[in-house]
Amino acid sequence: MNFSSLSIKTRITATLALLALSMIVVGVLGLNGMGGIVDDLSDMYERRVRVVGTLGDLQAAELDRQALISLHVLADDAEKMKAIKAERMETKSRAAALLKEYADKQSSEEGHQSARNIADAERAYQIVLDEVDVAIAANDDDVASKLIVDKLDPAFDGLHNALQDASKFQFKRAEQALAAAQGEYSTNRTVVIGAMVIAAIAAAAFAIMLLRSIMSALGVAVNVADKIANGELGHDIPADRGDEFGALLGSLKRMDGKLHDIVNGVRGASEAVGGAAGQLSKGNDDLSQRTQEQASALEETASSMEEMTATVKQNADNARQANQLATSARGQAERGGSVVQRAVSAMTEINGSSRKIADIISVIDEIAFQTNLLALNAAVEAARAGEQGRGFAVVASEVRSLAQRSATAAKEIKDLINDSVEKVSVGSSLVDESGKVLSEIMDSVKKVSDIVAEIAAASEEQASGIEQVNNAVTQMDDTTQQNAALVEEAASAAKSMEQQAQRLISEIGFFRAASQARFERSQQPVVETAAPTATIKQLRRPASRPVRAAAKPVSRPAPMAKASGDDTWQEF
Numbered sequence: 001m002n003f004s005s006l007s008i009k010t011r012i013t014a015t016l017a018l019l020a021l022s023m024i025v026v027g028v029l030g031l032n033g034m035g036g037i038v039d040d041l042s043d044m045y046e047r048r049v050r051v052v053g054t055l056g057d058l059q060a061a062e063l064d065r066q067a068l069i070s071l072h073v074l075a076d077d078a079e080k081m082k083a084i085k086a087e088r089m090e091t092k093s094r095a096a097a098l099l100k101e102y103a104d105k106q107s108s109e110e111g112h113q114s115a116r117n118i119a120d121a122e123r124a125y126q127i128v129l130d131e132v133d134v135a136i137a138a139n140d141d142d143v144a145s146k147l148i149v150d151k152l153d154p155a156f157d158g159l160h161n162a163l164q165d166a167s168k169f170q171f172k173r174a175e176q177a178l179a180a181a182q183g184e185y186s187t188n189r190t191v192v193i194g195a196m197v198i199a200a201i202a203a204a205a206f207a208i209m210l211l212r213s214i215m216s217a218l219g220v221a222v223n224v225a226d227k228i229a230n231g232e233l234g235h236d237i238p239a240d241r242g243d244e245f246g247a248l249l250g251s252l253k254r255m256d257g258k259l260h261d262i263v264n265g266v267r268g269a270s271e272a273v274g275g276a277a278g279q280l281s282k283g284n285d286d287l288s289q290r291t292q293e294q295a296s297a298l299e300e301t302a303s304s305m306e307e308m309t310a311t312v313k314q315n316a317d318n319a320r321q322a323n324q325l326a327t328s329a330r331g332q333a334e335r336g337g338s339v340v341q342r343a344v345s346a347m348t349e350i351n352g353s354s355r356k357i358a359d360i361i362s363v364i365d366e367i368a369f370q371t372n373l374l375a376l377n378a379a380v381e382a383a384r385a386g387e388q389g390r391g392f393a394v395v396a397s398e399v400r401s402l403a404q405r406s407a408t409a410a411k412e413i414k415d416l417i418n419d420s421v422e423k424v425s426v427g428s429s430l431v432d433e434s435g436k437v438l439s440e441i442m443d444s445v446k447k448v449s450d451i452v453a454e455i456a457a458a459s460e461e462q463a464s465g466i467e468q469v470n471n472a473v474t475q476m477d478d479t480t481q482q483n484a485a486l487v488e489e490a491a492s493a494a495k496s497m498e499q500q501a502q503r504l505i506s507e508i509g510f511f512r513a514a515s516q517a518r519f520e521r522s523q524q525p526v527v528e529t530a531a532p533t534a535t536i537k538q539l540r541r542p543a544s545r546p547v548r549a550a551a552k553p554v555s556r557p558a559p560m561a562k563a564s565g566d567d568t569w570q571e572f
Contacts, residue, residue, distance in 0.1 A: 015206040022199025029192050052170050054102045058118075059163045061095035062125075066156050069129065072136060073144045081136075095122070102166070111173075114166040121159040128155045224252050228259065270504040277498035284491035291484040298477040305470040312466050316459035323456040326449035333442040340435040347428040354421040361414040368407035375400030 068088045075081045099122060103115035128151040135144035375396045382393030 012210065015203065015210055018206055019199070019203050022195070022203065026192055026195045026199065029188065029195055032188070051102060051105050052167060052174075054098055054105070055163060055167050055170065058095060058098040058102065059160070059167075061091055061098060062156070062159055062163070064091045065095065065129075066152075069132060069148065069152065073132070073141055073148065108173075110169060114162075114169050118159070118162045118166055121155070121162040125152070125155040125159045128152045221248055221252060224249070224256070228252075228256060267505060270501050273497070273501045273504075277494050277501055281491050281494035281498065284487055284494055288484060288487040288491060291480060291487050295477065295480040295484055298473065298480050302470065302473045302477050305466070305473050309463065309466045309470050312459065312463045316456065316463045319452065319456035319459045323449065323452040326445065326452045330442065330445045330449045333438065333445045337435065337438045337442050340431060340438050344428060344431045344435055347424055347431055351421060351424040351428060354417055354424055358414055358417040358421065361410050361417060365407055365410040365414065368403045368410060371403035372400055372407065375403055 065088060068084055068091060072081060072084045072088065075084055099115070099118060102118070103112070106112050106115055128147065132144050132147045132152055135141075135147060378396035379393050379400065382389035382396055
């Protein structure tokens with residue numbers, strides 16, 4: 001597989017993977033070498049350093065034994081001798097344990113041989129030591145001393161020499177282990193450095209290949225982009241690569257073809273737009289004239305609506321005044337009805353009082369009649385009495401006369417009271433009829449007031465509706481004037497668009513096909529004309545017809561100011 005046929009992503013991934021693999025290999029080699037060194041150091045410590053320490057402890061124990069036997073011989077106290085003997089036994093056990101520990105730690109034949117040599121020397125030393133103990137037990141110090149000098153000291157020297165030989169052997173093995181560790185370190189260092197050099201060379205080779213493939217493709221893409229920027233279209237762009245740059249060059253090739261087609265289409269469309277812009281300009285001129293005529297007609301309509309609004313407002317004011325008068329009349333009728341009701345109540349009370357007075361007069365008349373009878377009886381009794389009853393008869397005569405006059409007066413008052421009662425009844429009937437008539441009048445006034453109120457409300461709504469219509473017409477007038485301004489601006493814009501279309505045709509000539517000669521720009525200068533400011537002449541407003549003085553003039557809302565981006569609007 002060709003490296004350049006791989007994708008950029010795959011190539012970068014492969015390069016990074018190679019670097020990562022190289023780092024892993026170097027790391028594994030380094031870790032392996034360090035592991036070997038650590039193992040050698042551990043072996044040196046366990047089998048050499050600690051063994052040498054054991055030999056040192058064993059040698060110290062043997063020296064203690066040698067010193068203790070001399071003290072044992074020289075001791076003259078039984079208790080002291082017993083203590084020295086116990087200490088000798090403990091030292092002997094410690095020396096035996098150290099010798100066993102040393103023998104167990106040996107793995108080579110030479111090590112085992114050194115352990116056997118020490119054991120043989122230890123046994124020879126122990127035999128002589130037993131003989132000395134026999135002499136000590138027999139209290140023969142001279143024999144014991146002689147045995148120490150003649151036999152025990154040479155046996156101890158043999159044991160000491162065996163221990164020294166073992167120590168030398170262990171130091172020699174430690175030196176060999178150190179040399180082996182140093183050799184292993186040198187080998188590992190050489191391997192790691194070699195792996196690092198190989199990885200660096202491989203990574204550099206991959207990086208150079210990657211950069212070459214990327215830079216070559218970028219050079220082709222930049223060359224194509226420069227040609228397109230210079231207006232050269234229709235190139236034969238190679239797009240046979242299998243990576244992302246092949247896709248990029250393919251996209252540039254498609255873009256070049258699309259731009260070629262678009263430029264040709266824009267050139268044709270520009271020519272069509274230029275022709276259409278001319279027709280649009282002519283149509284806008286006609287539309288502008290008709291829009292101005294429509295604005296003038298709307299102006300007259302607005303003036304008529306103003307007059308109609310004033311008239312309707314005057315009618316609404318008159319209806320409102322009539323409603324106020326009807327409301328006032330209704331209030332007065334209601335007050336009159338209330339007065340009549342009070343009069344009817346008063347007449348009813350007077351009628352009742354008159355009837356009570358008539359009853360009282362009847363009682364008085366009856367009292368006068370009874371008094372007259374009593375006076376008559378008194379006169380008869382006085383006549384019977386003769387001369388003694390004359391004075392009483394005179395009094396009875398006067399009482400009778402007063403009773404008759406009281407009866408006559410009571411009768412006359414009763415007649416007057418009856419006549420008054422009849423007249424009060426007639427007046428009460430008339431007042432009742434007047435109250436009913438006033439109630440009917442009040443109902444009629446109420447209905448008239450309601451009708452007038454409805455007329456006033458309808459007039460108000462009509463005035464409001466006509467005013468809204470007037471506002472709408474005014475806004476239509478303003479909108480029509482603004483439309484006229486827009487039409488003239490559109491005409492100016494159409495002319496400008498026609499000029500811009502010509503310029504676009506000239507500019508599009510910058511692009512050329514690769515097989516054609518480059519189009520030269522038109523040397524004819526294109527005059528850039530900004531869209532002329534739409535100056536709309538003031539439309540003549542028709543004079544409004546005179547309006548009656550009673551109506552308030554309707555204030556016409558000011559047209560909304562709508563300014564374009566370049567502030568070219570003007571009010572009609």
